[in-house]
Amino acid sequence: MSCLSRAFSILFMTCLAVTAVAVGGAWGRVNEPATESAPAPTQLAISRPPASADPSPSPIPTPLPGPISSSASMRSSGVARGADREIVVSVSEQHLWAYEHGRLVAESVVVTGRPELPTPTGSFHIRTKYSPYRFVSPWPKGSPYYYAPLWSSYAMEYQSDGYFIHDAPWLSDWAYGANVRGGSHGCVNVPTAEMSTVYHWARIDDLVVVQS
Structure with a gap:
């Protein structure tokens, strides 16, 4: 083989080698089908209140009231009644009444806020409504x-300010019954036995009327 032929052969083989590298390198992947999986959806961060060693209980679902077996009389309390279901509190009388369709279902002495x-x-x-609740x-x-x-x-919250x-x-x-100890911090305090009756009878959105 002449020197010219040998040189041409070497040049031809070198070109083939360069072409192979190009096909197998980054350029070759441009026309290949995509094989990478789509990125996983970003996990949304859920905001939760910080953990507490002794958190206040969450509100429990309001139970559907059943028939009330109450010995409360049908006497009039002397306060206005209009709604189908309502709780009436008299600050001056230090008393609470619960009515359903005008019928007295529960009543109790109370303690209201100090002056x-x-x-x-x-x-x-x-x-x-909460049971129990930590103040x-x-x-x-x-x-x-x-x-x-x-x-x-x-405990039943009836006003957004607590x-x-x-x-x-x-x-x-x-x-x-008479704010003997100076009264509460603004809430209506009811003896536990009577409060149990009112709590289990009452529903969310029931009317609460507080009179002076």
């Missing part, structure tokens, strides 16, 4: 209104 922390008057509706003081230690955390067996109708196991029976 500087009065129970708001007006028409409201039951917003949430934590919004006032700091050292405040004359501070109180240590307290548990209630039955006003409840609830039992108060920490009160003595003699404290009810």
Whole structure:
């Protein structure tokens, strides 16, 4: 083979080698079908309240009320009644009445707010029900209104600013009916036995009328 032929052969083989590298390299993948899987959908972060060592209980579902076996009389309380189901609280009388279609189904003496922390008057509706519920003081230690955390067996919030109708196991029976101990922090306190009856009878959205 002449030198010219040998040189041409070497050049031809070199070109073939370069072409093979191009096909097998990055350029060759441009025309190949995609083989990479689509990226996994991003997991949405769900915002949850921070864990607490002793969190307040969540509201429980409101049970459907059954027939009330109550010994409450049909006497008139002297307060206005209009809704099919309503709870009426009289601040001046320190008393609560529960009515269904005008029939008195439960009543109780109560303790309402002290003069500087009065129970708001007006028409409201039951917003949430809790059993049990833990009350934590919004006032700091050292405040004359501070109180240590307290548990209630039955609590019904009727005003968005944190006003409840609830039992108060920490009160003595003699404290009810006349604000003997200066009154509550604004809530309507009811003896536990009577509050159990009202709680299990009441429904979300029932009318609450607080009168002066």
